[in-house]
Amino acid sequence: MIIINVKESDSLEKALKKFKKKFEKTGVVKELRARQAFEKPCITKRQQKIRAAYKLKMQTADIEN
Numbered sequence: 001m002i003i004i005n006v007k008e009s010d011s012l013e014k015a016l017k018k019f020k021k022k023f024e025k026t027g028v029v030k031e032l033r034a035r036q037a038f039e040k041p042c043i044t045k046r047q048q049k050i051r052a053a054y055k056l057k058m059q060t061a062d063i064e065n
Helices: 012-026 028-036 041-064
Strands: none
8 A cells, every 4th residue: 555645735746746656666557567468487588688688788888988
């Protein structure tokens, strides 16, 4: 359960912004999307390796420049 402390002086928009930020950090939507379609573990691992290689490539390119 997400609890947000709102002061009387805070506006509704500010409270909504806080709620959205906390909700996004919990990762509920990300997990929901992942559970909608089953993905084999080998495919998940392959995707993680591809992402890691891409990040490493970008970091080394950033350091060289």
